[in-house]
Amino acid sequence: MADVMPLDDVTVIDLTQGEAGPFATRLLGDYGANVIKIEPPEGDTARTQPPFLEDTPGPDRSAVFLFLNTNKRGVVLDLERAEDRERLLSLVATADAVVESFPPGTMERLGLGYEALRAVNPRIVLTSMTNFGQDGPYRDYELTDLTLYALGGPMIASGDIDHEPLKNAGHMTLFHGGIVGALATSLSLRAAEATGEGQHIDLSLMETATHSIDLRLARLMMYEYTGFYGTRPPLASAVASGTFPCGDGFFMLSGGPVRLEAVIRMIGQPELLEQPEWATVESRAQPERIDQFNQYLIPWMVSHTKAEITEACIEAGVLGGPINTVADMLSDQNFRHRGFFQEIDHPETGPLHYPGYSATLYRPDEPMPPRRRAPLLGEHTAEVLAALDPAPSAAPTVPPAGATARRPL
Known part of the structure; x- marks a missing residue:
């Protein structure tokens, strides 16, 4: 049935x-x-x-x-x-x-x-x-x-x-x-x-x-085998990776040295790939590349909405997603469809x-x-x-509104 x-x-x-x-x-x-x-x-x-x-x-x-x-x-x-x-x-x-x-x-x-x-x-x-x-x-x-x-x-x-x-x-x-x-x-x-x-x-x-x-289980295993328990990452842990402001909120990208080429093409800066500091994975992995690339990335991000960036990521094959508010989730087309x-x-x-x-x-x-x-x-x-048998006596009364509740258990 x-x-x-x-x-x-x-x-x-x-x-x-x-x-x-x-x-x-x-x-x-x-x-x-x-x-x-x-x-x-x-x-x-x-x-x-x-x-x-x-x-x-x-x-x-x-x-x-x-x-x-x-x-x-x-x-x-x-x-x-x-x-x-x-x-x-x-x-x-x-x-x-x-x-x-x-x-x-x-x-x-x-x-x-x-x-x-x-x-x-x-x-x-x-x-x-x-x-x-x-x-x-x-x-x-x-x-x-x-x-x-x-x-x-x-x-x-x-x-x-x-x-x-x-x-x-x-x-x-x-x-x-x-x-x-x-x-x-x-x-x-x-x-x-x-x-x-x-x-x-x-x-x-x-x-x-x-x-x-x-993260907890992975950290426990890492500590067991290496003695290292991990630490808190910076907001941008690798180049083009992290949380970034955009035109109507925030957006998370997962770029990194290996996937940076797709991000570069998405933001309309393909000429960067001809420069030595962006041409190879090894050069993109240098720590100073994070702040250097943000000079190109953030202006593009703040000039686009979450929806526009999502579509751009899909088209370019970039890993990323909008950071939704509650209002965003209530109007999300996939939630509404289902x-x-x-x-x-x-x-x-x-x-x-x-x-x-x-x-x-x-x-x-x-x-x-x-x-x-x-x-x-x-x-x-x-x-x-x-429904109890035998029938119970009078049930306890409910106190008036505003009565103090017990502490959480």
Whole structure:
């Protein structure tokens, strides 16, 4: 059937907050899982995280929360209350996986550790996503994406050589941890199906950052074999290579001594190839050629737009690409052709454009299903708890808007 998704028969209890864990469960929800997001009465901390629509804070106006929690139903439970812990165990009894991001030991303190979950459901998969793992000397340390990028990511090689190391924009390492969390949960679900036994996944965000296949893994291997750990490159690491201003923004080129001839012809300076300093690869590789060639390159770049330079690169066979803004991506012809961005309506924000699926499944009879919007705080509590047997007592109340949320986990 065309409307069947790979995880249609999977129920996931989402106890995560912030970014890494919710991204993992959102990915599972994207491919069909029935994700039940459990929030404390004051809500996920991501509800307080900017940016907010029109810079007006509100529990249902955070772009971070709205993006990370599509395709989920929202339930409020106060796990400090015994009756709500019983409700959670009742949900676990019929679920396939639980994903949590509490500090190590919290689940055990609440009587909700892996053994307690196994007692009600031997096939349950528990994915624990924590900063440094369930044990070790760093176990109880807190973490931000900045410190994670520094400790486990490639920050030592990020930034300009003449300045201090910098992290990349956004929260790349947290989102990478979310991808690993979704993958590990999916693989363990397959094992549980085959063996009838669940799994407890101990996922350390520090370790997911360290073994990522960006610069970090290459640097680790280089250090192991040579003792050299690399450094930060200059903005132009070779002739005609780096980030350059252009008529409407910035453009990245990858020229270098070997490919410089194509760049020279692209900018309309073929006569340079007759001069000794530009005629051979060896002469082009001299360090002083970087600044010398910029005298020809930059005036040409700033007199052309990103679109014009892109077309010129394609015609000349030059490696390069525009540095896009968000507005550029929303209007990109390839994204528009493939229908990547989805419009999702929400009672608080109205319709907004969201990034689409990370991977599109082949579905010959119909497109990928539209995403459901993120839930309002406690929106599905009554619906989900009504299915429990025996019927639960009154559900916890949702605090008024403006209540203070807990600290990120």
